[in-house]
Amino acid sequence: MITQKPIFYAGLLALIIVLPFLFPTYGVQLAAMWLMIIVAMTWDMTGGQMGYNSLGNIFFYGTGMYVAALVFIGFSHDIGQYTDASGGGSFQFTDAQYFTGLFLGLIAAGFFCAVSAVVIGMLIFGLRGPYFAIGTLAVAIAAGELVSNWDWVGGGQGIALPIYPGDIDVGKKFFYFMFAGLGVSVFIFLKWLYTTRFGAAINAIRDDEEKAEAMGIHTMWYKLTTWAISAFFVGIAGGLSAFQLIHFEPLESAYQTINLGIFMVVCVLLGGKGTLWGPVIGAIVFHLFKEITWAYLLGWQWVALGGLIVVTVVYFQDGFMGWLKHQKPEWFGIRVEDSSTGKAGTAE
Amino acid sequence: MNQIFSNISLLFEFPVVNISILLEGLMIGSLFALSAYGLALVWGVMNVKNLAQGDFVVAGGYVSWFFSQYGMHPLFGVPLAFVIMWGIGWVIYKTVISRVIERDLFTSLLATFGLAIMMAQLMNLMFGSDTQSIKLEFETLYFFDDFVSIPIAKLIGVIMALSLAAAVITFMKTSRMGQAIRATAQDARAARVMGIDTEKIYAFTFSLNSAICGAAGAIIVMVWLIQPFYGITYSIRAFVIVTAAGLGNLPGVIAAGLGIGALEQYGSHIFGIGYQQAIAVLLLLFVLFIRLLQQRRSRQALR
Numbered sequence: 001m002i003t004q005k006p007i008f009y010a011g012l013l014a015l016i017i018v019l020p021f022l023f024p025t026y027g028v029q030l031a032a033m034w035l036m037i038i039v040a041m042t043w044d045m046t047g048g049q050m051g052y053n054s055l056g057n058i059f060f061y062g063t064g065m066y067v068a069a070l071v072f073i074g075f076s077h078d079i080g081q082y083t084d085a086s087g088g089g090s091f092q093f094t095d096a097q098y099f100t101g102l103f104l105g106l107i108a109a110g111f112f113c114a115v116s117a118v119v120i121g122m123l124i125f126g127l128r129g130p131y132f133a134i135g136t137l138a139v140a141i142a143a144g145e146l147v148s149n150w151d152w153v154g155g156g157q158g159i160a161l162p163i164y165p166g167d168i169d170v171g172k173k174f175f176y177f178m179f180a181g182l183g184v185s186v187f188i189f190l191k192w193l194y195t196t197r198f199g200a201a202i203n204a205i206r207d208d209e210e211k212a213e214a215m216g217i218h219t220m221w222y223k224l225t226t227w228a229i230s231a232f233f234v235g236i237a238g239g240l241s242a243f244q245l246i247h248f249e250p251l252e253s254a255y256q257t258i259n260l261g262i263f264m265v266v267c268v269l270l271g272g273k274g275t276l277w278g279p280v281i282g283a284i285v286f287h288l289f290k291e292i293t294w295a296y297l298l299g300w301q302w303v304a305l306g307g308l309i310v311v312t313v314v315y316f317q318d319g320f321m322g323w324l325k326h327q328k329p330e331w332f333g334i335r336v337e338d339s340s341t342g343k344a345g346t347a348e
Numbered sequence: 349m350n351q352i353f354s355n356i357s358l359l360f361e362f363p364v365v366n367i368s369i370l371l372e373g374l375m376i377g378s379l380f381a382l383s384a385y386g387l388a389l390v391w392g393v394m395n396v397k398n399l400a401q402g403d404f405v406v407a408g409g410y411v412s413w414f415f416s417q418y419g420m421h422p423l424f425g426v427p428l429a430f431v432i433m434w435g436i437g438w439v440i441y442k443t444v445i446s447r448v449i450e451r452d453l454f455t456s457l458l459a460t461f462g463l464a465i466m467m468a469q470l471m472n473l474m475f476g477s478d479t480q481s482i483k484l485e486f487e488t489l490y491f492f493d494d495f496v497s498i499p500i501a502k503l504i505g506v507i508m509a510l511s512l513a514a515a516v517i518t519f520m521k522t523s524r525m526g527q528a529i530r531a532t533a534q535d536a537r538a539a540r541v542m543g544i545d546t547e548k549i550y551a552f553t554f555s556l557n558s559a560i561c562g563a564a565g566a567i568i569v570m571v572w573l574i575q576p577f578y579g580i581t582y583s584i585r586a587f588v589i590v591t592a593a594g595l596g597n598l599p600g601v602i603a604a605g606l607g608i609g610a611l612e613q614y615g616s617h618i619f620g621i622g623y624q625q626a627i628a629v630l631l632l633l634f635v636l637f638i639r640l641l642q643q644r645r646s647r648q649a650l651r
Contacts (some may be wrong), residue, residue: 003529004474008408008424019554050375053454053458055457057460091397122639123637124633124637124640126640126643127636127640129452129453129454130453130454130457131591131636133454133457134397134457134587134591134632134636135632135633135636138630138636139586139633141580141584141625142626142629142630142633145625145626146623148622149620149622149623149626187647237619257580258465258580262458262461262462262465265458266462269458270553281624282513299473300473302466302468302469303466303469303470303473305464305465306462306463306464306465306466306467306469307462308462309458309459309461309462309465310444310459310462310463310466313448313455313458313459313462314444314447314459315447316454317451340627347399
């Protein structure tokens with residue numbers, strides 16, 4: 001098992017790299033799958049590992065979109081005039097402006113979201129369980145409603161960004177590799193994080209916060225840091241989506257509470273909460289399900305998705321990894337006679 | 349910004365406008381209180397936080413609207429929505445809710461969220477995404493030199509809401525079933541020991557909640573608008589009210605319901621109609637925050 005691991009990861013990496021060349025027509029969908037993986041993995045940081053089920057992580061996605069777009073525009077033009085003309089043809093971006101603005105925007109989106117996670121977290125981390133979920137949901141809905149009334153950032157019409165300069169196919173691959181790079185970085189980062197003392201601390205918060213605090217763990221600091229990290233990545237992913245989508249508006253695409261905001265939770269539940277691979281597998285399965293229902297069940301796709309949520313939550317809550325853990329405990333190092341191998345799966 | 353100030357100064361220049369806004373808010377608030385009472389009932393009895401609450405309201409409205417298209421008088425829509433939503437609530441209880449009662453609270457929250465998405469979309473497919481309402485052929489009463497207008501339809505709606513609330517409360521206080529429900533809410537295990545079939549109580553309570561919401565929706569469609577995707581804001585409002593008032597606090601639920609109705613009307617008068625949904629949601633955050641501060645004094649978390 002140990003010797004096979006590097007081969008497995010190398011093969012996976014190779015697959016990630018060749019995938020957009022194998023299926024060139026599905027570039028956008030593949031990038032969307034990475035987006036789903038990223039938001040699911042980051043949701044699992046608070047939801048699965050720390051036990052704080054947020055329904056409002058979509059707030060960081062939308063905020064990341066807006067911050068990235070505004071920084072991008074503000075780098076080259078006046079934001080108020082740009083949104084007034086709703087991105088009309090009179091505003092040109094050179095290639096250098098496009099890429100510098102894009103990277104500055106993504107970095108700004110990440111840090112802005114991390115800071116706002118700390119601020120919001122300080123206000124609402126005293127809430128537990130369902131109150132936390134409802135509170136975060138309220139933050140996301142309120143943000144969407146407020147932004148849609150704010151004319152300076154385009155109001156209900158949203159913002160239109162320039163398309164990728166250069167060839168369209170190259171643009172698709174560019175965004176695919178941006179998303180894939182971000183996703184792989186998040187995965188590696190989390191794989192490392194969950195083995196550290198930090199990972200143990202947030203698991204302790206999930207299992208019993210009072211006891212964790214009594215043991216001397218500064219729970220508030222850990223909660224804020226975890227949420228800020230997850231917000232940082234979601235913010236960057238949101239910023240990337242803004243450039244990929246070209247046009248976005250507040251309620252349906254940026255603060256899409258009932259779309260992506262709930263999908264990320266379902267992905268994690270489908271794959272298995274509190275595991276490293278669970279969100280990844282769940283996101284891939286869910287994305288395939290979503291694309292297939294979108295393609296073949298026109299009009300009924302939402303009913304199918306709502307049904308999937310209900311069925312997952314009611315009947316299959318341990319998810320794929322939970323099921324696998326039950327079937328093959330030795331794969332997770334849960335063995336009585338040999339406890340030295342692979343501790344990653346023994347979080348429960 | 350200037351618009352906001354001129355809107356505020358309008359309230360002081362013409363005090364009668366206040367009466368008009370307040371009345372409107374109280375009328376709507378009485379309907380919010382009704383659905384919040386149902387939420388508090390389910391929350392208290394079976395510890396399920398129902399995020400599909402608002403979609404029950406909207407579904408009740410569509411039941412009434414649908415049959416009024418075929419010539420039924422809209423006033424009969426209220427009892428009809430009550431009965432039909434009772435049935436729908438029972439089916440939902442048997443298929444979904446009964447399996448999440450024993451689980452942790454986030455499970456019920458997420459399961460009902462999935463239900464909410466499904467219901468909203470089914471209504472969208474069945475009735476279309478346009479806003480709908482029923483026009484009642486009643487006169488409008490005018491007071492204070494026509495500054496305050498009260499359509500009799502709204503008055504009837506409020507009276508129906510009040511009588512429904514009174515009926516439900518009397519039922520809960522006096523009947524044998526109501527007693528059993530209250531006993532289950534206090535201690536389900538003890539109730540089971542005393543020979544109460546708690547499974548039946550749960551099914552009854554959830555159906556009752558759904559029916560109350562349905563009737564409230566049938567009233568709302570007469571005095572206001574419904575749309576398939578309006579559900580979530582009604583759910584949020586119900587959560588605001590219950591969170592502010594606490595469980596099992598009937599006067600509190602009524603007061604909070606009327607209060608949020610009035611606040612929303614004032615808010616949308618001052619900031620513009622576009623902010624109406626945002627105000628409902630921000631009120632929830634505000635209430636949660638206040639409750640949090642109260643708990644923090646005793647070093648406890650709000651759970």
